[in-house]
Amino acid sequence: SGLEEDVKKTIGENPVVVYSKTWCSYSSEVKSLFKRLGVNPHVVELDQLGSQGSELQKTLESLTGQRTVPNVFIGSKHIGGCSDTVKLHQQGKLESLLSEAGAV
Amino acid sequence: SGLEEDVKKTIGENPVVVYSKTWCSYSSEVKSLFKRLGVNPHVVELDQLGSQGSELQKTLESLTGQRTVPNVFIGSKHIGGCSDTVKLHQQGKLESLLSEAGAV
Ligand SMILES: N[C@@H](CCC(=O)N[C@@H](CS)C(=O)NCC(=O)O)C(=O)O
Numbered sequence: 585s586g587l588e589e590d591v592k593k594t595i596g597e598n599p600v601v602v603y604s605k606t607w608c609s610y611s612s613e614v615k616s617l618f619k620r621l622g623v624n625p626h627v628v629e630l631d632q633l634g635s636q637g638s639e640l641q642k643t644l645e646s647l648t649g650q651r652t653v654p655n656v657f658i659g660s661k662h663i664g665g666c667s668d669t670v671k672l673h674q675q676g677k678l679e680s681l682l683s684e685a686g687a688v
Numbered sequence: 689s690g691l692e693e694d695v696k697k698t699i700g701e702n703p704v705v706v707y708s709k710t711w712c713s714y715s716s717e718v719k720s721l722f723k724r725l726g727v728n729p730h731v732v733e734l735d736q737l738g739s740q741g742s743e744l745q746k747t748l749e750s751l752t753g754q755r756t757v758p759n760v761f762i763g764s765k766h767i768g769g770c771s772d773t774v775k776l777h778q779q780g781k782l783e784s785l786l787s788e789a790g791a792v
């Protein structure tokens with residue numbers, strides 16, 4: 585579908601992508617974690633896209649099995665949500681994923 | 689106003705009140721913290737109240753200065769949001785507030 589192609593293009597062209605909502609603290613947490621690590625994520629704020637936002641959220645669910653935000657990709661690989669990303673960082677694995685993806 | 693009276697009645701009749709949204713992880717975090725502490729909070733899910741939900745959220749802002757969720761009250765006292773509640777718990781202060789309010 586058009587939106588599926590959009591997502592694949594976005595995650596292919598950007599080492600770090602966060603599908604987010606502007607009002608959501610879990611989304612803010614993951615965005616600031618990346619900034620603290622010197623990464624400038626490509627952020628898509630789903631709540632600012634009107635009806636396309638919920639369409640995109642459904643597309644992400646069919647692509648990744650995850651219907652929640654934040655939805656994080658590194659090097660085109662689906663990472664998960666806020667807790668998944670924080671856990672990878674606590675395990676010392678996040679920074680190597682980021683450098684492999686050319687994000688840092 | 690009607691809604692202001694509703695809020696005052698609710699926080700007066702219930703030792704612990706959480707104004708919440710069902711989809712919000714910060715709201716879930718504070719609700720499960722209370723359950724872990726043996727507390728059964730009175731929860732008001734603002735997203736399930738249609739237009740009255742946003743009216744209530746505005747009323748809470750005028751009463752407490754806080755426009756975000758979760759919005760937590762213990763013993764009729766405004767506590768704050770998720771981070772405020774977690775901080776009080778980390779400082780060892782939350783459980784005495786709860787017993788003073790007759791919540792545990
Ligand atoms: N454990 C997940 C929780 C994800 C989650 O529940 N996200 C909420 C917002 S905090 C959500 O997407 N709710 C449904 C929605 O907003 O459409 C994470 O860490 O990302």
Ligand SMILES: N[C@@H](CCC(=O)N[C@@H](CS)C(=O)NCC(=O)O)C(=O)O
Nearest residue numbers: 607608609714756757758769770771
């Ligand atoms: N630091 C605050 C953050 C509160 C916050 O930003 N809440 C968000 C949801 S996570 C909110 O209310 N956004 C606007 C809205 O949902 O109306 C807390 O710990 O509670």
Ligand code: FES
Nearest residue numbers: 608609610712714
């Ligand atoms: S909406 Fe509150 S943490 Fe995501």
